């Protein structure tokens with residue numbers, strides 16, 4: 001294990017990368033599509049085009065205020081690097097990636113695996129960092145399991161690595177028009193993100209549309225998972241993976257960050273991926289609310305201009 005030192009990572013410039021220009025329908029059209037779908041899945045739903053509130057303020061407390069400017073989705077690595085045995089060498093550095101693809105300054109949010117060489121244990125990463133003027137404001141949290149419970153830590157500014165499978169939304173962090181999504185009282189089976197993603201796929205078919213952003217879930221607990229440390233026993237069936245992952249009901253209010261895309265045009269994309277944290281020291285990979293009649297969401301999502309797939313198997 002010594003070969004994966006405190007500063008090692010795979011250089012982005014040497015990794016395969018595919019870039020796709022994303023389809024960008026008018027935001028007001030997208031708002032109508034989302035509102036129609038959410039209204040069928042929630043007691044109350046409204047979606048409108050609005051200015052982005054200052055996301056650096058409560059309740060979101062992110063590292064930059066807005067989601068605008070050079071909006072980019074990054075899908076790095078692959079789920080196939082996690083099973084049956086984790087590829088511990090699949091370590092990437094977000095500062096290196098941002099620099100290599102010309103994303104500086106940049107505000108990065110999203111979901112993936114955190115830097116195992118830093119924590120010495122597999123962890124969920126709730127990415128939130130701003131790279132600007134050679135400085136880094138790193139509010140990225142990592143969640144791992146200690147004595148069966150979640151431990152949530154913040155990464156230092158110097159630790160900008162991630163691993164194996166990561167989905168990120170990058171922008172200049174500027175104010176720009178976004179979709180404001182409000183919904184309450186889930187009546188359908190779909191989680192909020194699946195509902196939005198399927199609605200966009202149904203409307204725009206094989207056109208690739210990608211969004212990223214953040215939402216606040218209040219009033220309901222959330223089903224989230226945290227992966228234990230990498231398994232020594234090969235995880236060679238979906239059931240083995242399900243048995244390995246630990247599921248939790250985590251408390252509201254929960255702030256989640258991530259991305260979703262309408263379809264996968266053969267790039268091995270993870271079509272939706274959000275991680276959330278709360279102020280009680282809990283965090284993980286978001287599935288859905290667990291008290292649907294109470295669940296109350298407010299989210300801000302921006303549309304991506306381009307998607308980069310990095311290190312596709």
Ligand SMILES: [Zn+2]
Nearest residue numbers: 111112273285
């Ligand atoms: Zn995840």
